[in-house]
Amino acid sequence: MIYTLLMNPYIQYLSFNGFVLLLYLCQLSSFYDIQYEFILYFISVLVFFGLITRKLYNNHEQYLSKIENLLYIKDKRSFCWIIWMTFFIGAIASIYQVYAYGATILQENKVAHISGSHYLGYLVDLLQISLAMAYTGIQLKTTRFPFLLKVICVISIGLLLIRMNRGAFSFSLLVVIYLSFFHASLARQTRQWKRKMFLILFVVVVLFGFIGDLRLEVVLETFYRMTINELYGMSEVFPSPFVWVYMYLTSPLENASRIFMEQSVWDYHLGLNMIYPFVAPLSKMIFDRRLDLFPPLQEEAGLNTASYMIDAFNDFGYVGPYIYMCYLALIYFIGCRARHHNIYGVFCYLCAVDMGLWMIFGNGLALGSKMMMFLFFLFMTYRENVLRFLLKGSGSHRLDA
Numbered sequence: 001m002i003y004t005l006l007m008n009p010y011i012q013y014l015s016f017n018g019f020v021l022l023l024y025l026c027q028l029s030s031f032y033d034i035q036y037e038f039i040l041y042f043i044s045v046l047v048f049f050g051l052i053t054r055k056l057y058n059n060h061e062q063y064l065s066k067i068e069n070l071l072y073i074k075d076k077r078s079f080c081w082i083i084w085m086t087f088f089i090g091a092i093a094s095i096y097q098v099y100a101y102g103a104t105i106l107q108e109n110k111v112a113h114i115s116g117s118h119y120l121g122y123l124v125d126l127l128q129i130s131l132a133m134a135y136t137g138i139q140l141k142t143t144r145f146p147f148l149l150k151v152i153c154v155i156s157i158g159l160l161l162i163r164m165n166r167g168a169f170s171f172s173l174l175v176v177i178y179l180s181f182f183h184a185s186l187a188r189q190t191r192q193w194k195r196k197m198f199l200i201l202f203v204v205v206v207l208f209g210f211i212g213d214l215r216l217e218v219v220l221e222t223f224y225r226m227t228i229n230e231l232y233g234m235s236e237v238f239p240s241p242f243v244w245v246y247m248y249l250t251s252p253l254e255n256a257s258r259i260f261m262e263q264s265v266w267d268y269h270l271g272l273n274m275i276y277p278f279v280a281p282l283s284k285m286i287f288d289r290r291l292d293l294f295p296p297l298q299e300e301a302g303l304n305t306a307s308y309m310i311d312a313f314n315d316f317g318y319v320g321p322y323i324y325m326c327y328l329a330l331i332y333f334i335g336c337r338a339r340h341h342n343i344y345g346v347f348c349y350l351c352a353v354d355m356g357l358w359m360i361f362g363n364g365l366a367l368g369s370k371m372m373m374f375l376f377f378l379f380m381t382y383r384e385n386v387l388r389f390l391l392k393g394s395g396s397h398r399l400d401a
Contacts, residue, residue, distance in 0.1 A: 002190065006181060009332040009349075010053040013356050014046055020360050024250040030233030031254060031297060038257040041318075049325040056333050066340075067182050073343055076142040082380075083137060087130035087152050093123035094159040124159075125369035128168055129376070131156040132175040132347070139179055140343075170357070171373065173204070174350045208248075209241025231301055247303065252361055255295035255306035263293050265314055273311035274327055276366035311363040327365060328356060334378065344380035351377055 005012050021042065027034060073079050097120055134152040137143060160168045177197065184193035229236050232247050272279055293310050297303035312320030335352030338345035351374035358364030365371070379386060 002181070002194070003185075006178065009336065009353055009356060010050070010056065010329070012353065013328070013332075013359075014050055016357060017046055017360060020249050020253065023246060024253045028234055028238070028246060029250070029254075031300065032250075033254075033257075035257050035261050038260045041260065042253070042256075045321045045325060048322050049329065052326065053329050053332070056329060056336075068186060070340075070342060070346060071140055071179075071182060073140055073142055079133070079142050079343075080137065083130050083133045083149070083152060086126040086133070087156065090124055090127035090130055091155065091159060093120055094127065094162065096120070097124055098162060122369055122372060124163070125168065125372070127156045127160050128171050128369065129373060131160070131169075132172045135172065135175060136179060136343070139183070167358070171350065171354045171370070174354055175347070176200070178346070178350060205241050205245055209239075209244040232303075233301075249360070251297055251303040252305045252307040255297050255303065256309040258296045259293050259306055259310060259313065262296075265293065265317055268317065269311075269315045271315050271323075273315045273363060273366055274324060276363070277368040277371040305361050307361065308359045308363040308365070311366060324359075324363075324365070328359065331355060331365070331374070335374075338378055338381045341381050344377045348374060348377035348381050 005015060021039070024032065025034065025039070130152055134149040134156070137149045138146050138153070143149060157169075177200075180196065181190075181193055184190050227236070228240055228243055229238060232243060234243050234246070238246070293306075293314055295304050295306045295310065308324055309321055312324045314320075316323055331352045335349040339349035351370060355364035355367065355370050355374065358367060358370070
């Protein structure tokens with residue numbers, strides 16, 4: 001069961017979305033008004049995704065038998081070089097961003113993120129790569145100086161925390177989960193791994209709530225003058241971390257439901273939201289993203305996410321989510337193929353999983369930093385073939401992961 005959830009991204013996506021849908025149907029917030037027309041529509045999209053992907057996934061029961069080879073890094077020097085390069089570039093960009101625009105964590109109002117250069121943010125997000133790869137380097141013993149990699153991990157976490165962006169850690173968390181699962185499976189200690197994951201999940205939920213409280217502390221006290229439970233229309237019996245996680249997971253569906261039932265698109269974007277990272281400059285010149293549709297709960301409680309559906313509706317109307325599912329299936333398929341080659345392929349697969357999990361909150365396919373990481377690791381997975389093709393056999397050096 002655990003193996004299937006981790007290694008079959010299609011089942012994983014359906015299970016996660018089904019779980020969130022069940023939480024939403026519990027209607028624990030007074031904001032929620034269940035519209036069964038939308039529920040049936042949402043389920044139809046999930047059924048469509050299941051139908052188009054049921055033959056894409058080959059039974060990889062033997063995957064764990066060769067994972068030990070995939071986790072063996074032959075070219076440790078190149079691996080460590082990437083860690084240091086991404087760390088230095090990301091750290092310098094982060095320090096400059098703080099110097100030029102300030103730091104969210106130091107602001108009195110921590111809800112409003114510090115505005116700055118959009119493309120500078122891409123450089124800062126290189127810290128996500130350095131953090132994940134440094135942790136992997138420690139686990140796989142890629143250097144004689146693991147202390148330096150631990151320093152990179154600590155500094156990367158600190159610099160990413162400055163922006164108060166919890167999403168910056170999702171990829172690294174997936175790396176921790178999957179690497180520990182691979183090691184536990186090889187050592188036949190999956191039962192201990194499950195207990196460890198429950199502990200990690202508990203810590204993540206508590207930290208999630210703590211960061212949420214920290215971000216909204218001033219806003220709750222000075223603007224709303226109420227508790228987080230009152231703000232989100234939930235009973236006071238629920239602890240703050242649960243309120244945060246519940247609303248974070250389910251409020252996008254309420255926003256999507258209201259948009260589906262009440263709003264209309266006047267100017268279709270014809271896929272520019274779907275492939276936004278590739279056409280960002282063109283998209284900004286032609287369209288104002290999300291011009292026609294808006295999340296209703298943003299005005300009521302500051303809940304501004306509406307899953308990927310807001311972009312899908314803006315792009316293609318009611319048929320949009322079905323088209324998005326085809327695109328997501330392609331991303332998953334590429335990731336599944338890549339993970340059989342080397343450690344970079346495993347990272348590429350985890351980037352695909354990361355984007356898929358974000359679809360319930362927003363358009364994970366339009367997150368530039370995550371698509372950048374996906375393409376980077378995809379290139380590193382097949383770089384030998386790519387370089388051989390580009391150089392056409394003119395003495396290119398072999399680069400093994």
